[in-house]
Amino acid sequence: MRRWNGWGDDTITYPLSANALEFLHEAVGPGVPPRDVTLPAVLASLPPSRLRPASGFDLVRTDPLERLRHARGQSLPDWVALHGGRITAFPDGVAFPTNREEVARLLAYAAEVEGRVIPYGGGTSVVGHINPPAGERPVLTINMRRMNQLTRLDSISQLATFGAGVAGPEVEAQLRARGFTLGHYPQSFEFSTLGGWVATRSSGQQSLGYGRIENLFAGGVLVAPAGELRLPPFPASAAGPDLRHLILGSEGRLGILTEATVRVSPLPEHEEFHAIFFPDFGGGMAAVRRMVQGRLPLSLLRLSTPMETRTMLALAGHERLIGLLETLLGVRGLGPEKCMLLCGFTGDAAGVRDARHAALDIAKEHGGVHVGRRFGEQWMEGRFRTPYLRNTLWEYGYAIDTLETATTWEHVPRMLEQIEGALRAALPDNERIHAFTHLSHVYPQGASIYTTYLFRAAADPEQTLARWAALKGAASKAIVAAGGTISHQHGVGRDHAPYLVAEKGVLGLAALADVAARFDPDGMMNPGVLLRSSEGGES
Numbered sequence: 001m002r003r004w005n006g007w008g009d010d011t012i013t014y015p016l017s018a019n020a021l022e023f024l025h026e027a028v029g030p031g032v033p034p035r036d037v038t039l040p041a042v043l044a045s046l047p048p049s050r051l052r053p054a055s056g057f058d059l060v061r062t063d064p065l066e067r068l069r070h071a072r073g074q075s076l077p078d079w080v081a082l083h084g085g086r087i088t089a090f091p092d093g094v095a096f097p098t099n100r101e102e103v104a105r106l107l108a109y110a111a112e113v114e115g116r117v118i119p120y121g122g123g124t125s126v127v128g129h130i131n132p133p134a135g136e137r138p139v140l141t142i143n144m145r146r147m148n149q150l151t152r153l154d155s156i157s158q159l160a161t162f163g164a165g166v167a168g169p170e171v172e173a174q175l176r177a178r179g180f181t182l183g184h185y186p187q188s189f190e191f192s193t194l195g196g197w198v199a200t201r202s203s204g205q206q207s208l209g210y211g212r213i214e215n216l217f218a219g220g221v222l223v224a225p226a227g228e229l230r231l232p233p234f235p236a237s238a239a240g241p242d243l244r245h246l247i248l249g250s251e252g253r254l255g256i257l258t259e260a261t262v263r264v265s266p267l268p269e270h271e272e273f274h275a276i277f278f279p280d281f282g283g284g285m286a287a288v289r290r291m292v293q294g295r296l297p298l299s300l301l302r303l304s305t306p307m308e309t310r311t312m313l314a315l316a317g318h319e320r321l322i323g324l325l326e327t328l329l330g331v332r333g334l335g336p337e338k339c340m341l342l343c344g345f346t347g348d349a350a351g352v353r354d355a356r357h358a359a360l361d362i363a364k365e366h367g368g369v370h371v372g373r374r375f376g377e378q379w380m381e382g383r384f385r386t387p388y389l390r391n392t393l394w395e396y397g398y399a400i401d402t403l404e405t406a407t408t409w410e411h412v413p414r415m416l417e418q419i420e421g422a423l424r425a426a427l428p429d430n431e432r433i434h435a436f437t438h439l440s441h442v443y444p445q446g447a448s449i450y451t452t453y454l455f456r457a458a459a460d461p462e463q464t465l466a467r468w469a470a471l472k473g474a475a476s477k478a479i480v481a482a483g484g485t486i487s488h489q490h491g492v493g494r495d496h497a498p499y500l501v502a503e504k505g506v507l508g509l510a511a512l513a514d515v516a517a518r519f520d521p522d523g524m525m526n527p528g529v530l531l532r533s534s535e536g537g538e539s
C-alpha cells in the first residue's frame with residue numbers, strides 16, 4: 001500500500017550503509033530521529049466534511065482516510081505537515097470518476113454547492129499543487145486514477161489516446177504490449193499521471209531522445225466549468241496560437257483534462273547507458289555541450305558536479321565496486337574534482353553504436369574516462385527507487401528537497417554557483433546544509449540545473465519548516481536574480497507562484513488570469529495555484 005506520509009509503496013525501503021551515514025554525519029552533523037504523529041491520531045483530528053451529499057449520484061467519498069490521503073503532495077512542507085500532524089486543510093470529499101460525463105457532473109455538483117475543485121493525478125507534486133485552500137468553501141478533490149485506459153492506438157500515425165489519469169507504469173505496459181513506448185520517465189514515474197505531466201509541463205529523464213511532455217502531447221479533451229475544449233492531434237497547424245499550450249502547464253486552473261493523445265515511438269531495438277568520468281566539471285560541461293549542439297542522437301545526458309558525484313558514490317551502496325572504481329579513476333589521474341556523466345543511447349543497434357562512438361570521441365577530447373555500462377545500467381535500474389531514500393533519511397532526522405531551473409549555456413556556471421551559494425548561506429547559527437547539483441536536461445541552447453539540498457530536521461516541525469523556507473526562499477531569489485526560469489519541470493503550484501511575475505511580466509500574468517476567468521468564471525478550479533489572488537487568479 002502507498003505510504004500516507006512518505007514516498008511510495010510501504011513494502012519498499014532504501015537502506016543506508018554505515019559508511020553512508022557517516023558521510024551525512026560529516027556533511028551536516030548528526031540527525032535527530034523525528035517524533036512523528038501516528039495515522040490514527042491524524043485521522044481523529046479531521047474536521048467533518050462540509051460537502052452535502054450529491055443528489056442522484058454517489059461519486060463523492062468523505063471518509064477520513066481518503067480525505068487525508070488527498071490532503072498533501074510530496075513537497076518538503078507537505079512532508080513536515082504530514083509527519084508532524086499539522087495539516088491545516090483537508091478536502092471535504094474525494095471523487096473517482098470513470099468517464100468524461102462523470103467529470104462534467106462533478107463540476108456541476110461543485111458549482112451547485114459553491115465548492116472548489118482540485119484535479120488530482122498521482123499527487124506527486126513537489127510545489128503545493130494539490131493542497132486544499134483554507135476558506136469557507138468546501139473542497140472537492142477529483143482523483144483521475146480510474147480513467148487509465150488506452151482507448152485508441154493509431155499505429156499508422158503513432159498516436160495513442162489515454163484516459164488522463166493513467167500512471168507511468170500503466171502507460172508503458174499498455175503501449176509496450178503493442179510494440180510502442182511514450183518514453184516519458186520522470187523520477188516520479190511510478191505514481192505520476194499523464195494528466196499531471198501535461199498540467200505541469202513535466203520532463204522525463206530521457207527527454208533528450210523522446211522530448212518533453214509538450215513535444216509528446218498532441219491533443220485531448222478538457223472539461224471546464226465553462227464547457228468542453230477539444231484539441232485535435234494535428235501534426236502541425238498554422239491556425240493561430242496553439243491552444244495545447246494553454247493546457248500545458250495549466251495546473252488544474254482551467255478545467256480537467258479527461259483524455260490525452262500522445263505521440264508514441266516504436267519500442268527501441270536497443271538501449272545502453274554508460275558512465276564517463278571527467279577530471280572536472282568544466283571539462284564535462286564542454287563535452288556535453290558539444291554532444292548536444294552536434295545533435296548526437298542520445299536519449300540521456302546527465303552531468304553531476306564533483307559534490308554530487310561524491311555524494312552519489314557515497315550513498316550508492318556497492319562499496320567494493322565503488323572502491324575499485326575510485327582506484328581505477330585515481331590511476332587515470334582523476335581526483336576529488338571528478339564528475340560523472342551518464343549517457344543514454346536509444347535506437348537501432350547501428351545507430352546506438354555510431355552515437356556511442358561519436359560521444360566517446362568527444363568525451364575523450366575533454367579528458368573523459370569511459371568506465372563502461374555497469375554504473376549506467378545500475379543507475380537505470382534503480383532510477384525510480386532513489387525517491388525511497390527520502391523515507392530513510394527522514395527516519396534518521398534528515399530533510400531533503402530539490403529545486404531546479406534552466407538557463408542558457410553562457411549563464412549555467414554562474415547560476416549554479418549562485419544557487420548553491422545562496423543555499424549554503426541561508427541557515428542561521430552555522431547550521432550546515434549539503435547541496436549538490438547535476439545538469440539534468442540539456443539543450444543546444446542551455447541546460448536545466450537540478451540542485452538537491454539536505455539538512456537536519458529540527459525537533460520542532462515549525463523550525464524544520466522555517467529552515468526549509470529560508471533555504472527555498474534564498475535559492476528562488478538567486479534563480480530569479482540571475483535570470484533563470486523559476487521551474488524547468490516541477491511547475492509553479494503555490495510555492496513558486498510569488499516568483500512567476502519575474503518571468504511572465506504583469507501583462508502576461510493578467511492575460512493568464514483572463515484565460516482562467518473565461519474557462520472558470522466562478523473561480524472554483526484550484527485557486528491559489530499558478531496565479532495568486534493578487535493577480536486576479538482567485539475569487
Ligand SMILES: Cc1cc2nc3c(=O)[nH]c(=O)nc-3n(C[C@H](O)[C@H](O)[C@H](O)COP(=O)(O)OP(=O)(O)OC[C@H]3O[C@@H](n4cnc5c(N)ncnc54)[C@H](O)[C@@H]3O)c2cc1C
Nearest residue numbers: 121122123124125186187188193195196202203251252257
Ligand atoms: C520523487 C519525485 C520525483 C519527481 N521527478 C520529476 C521529474 O523527473 N520530472 C518532472 O517533470 N517532475 C517530477 N516530479 C514532480 C511531479 O511528479 C510532476 O509535477 C508530475 O507531473 C505530477 O503528476 P501527478 O499526476 O502526480 O500530478 P498531481 O501532483 O496530482 O497534480 C499536479 C498538478 O496537475 C494538475 N492535474 C493533475 N491531473 C490533471 C488533469 N487530469 N487535468 C487537469 N489538471 C490536472 C493538478 O491539479 C495539479 O495542479 C517529481 C516528484 C517527486 C515527488
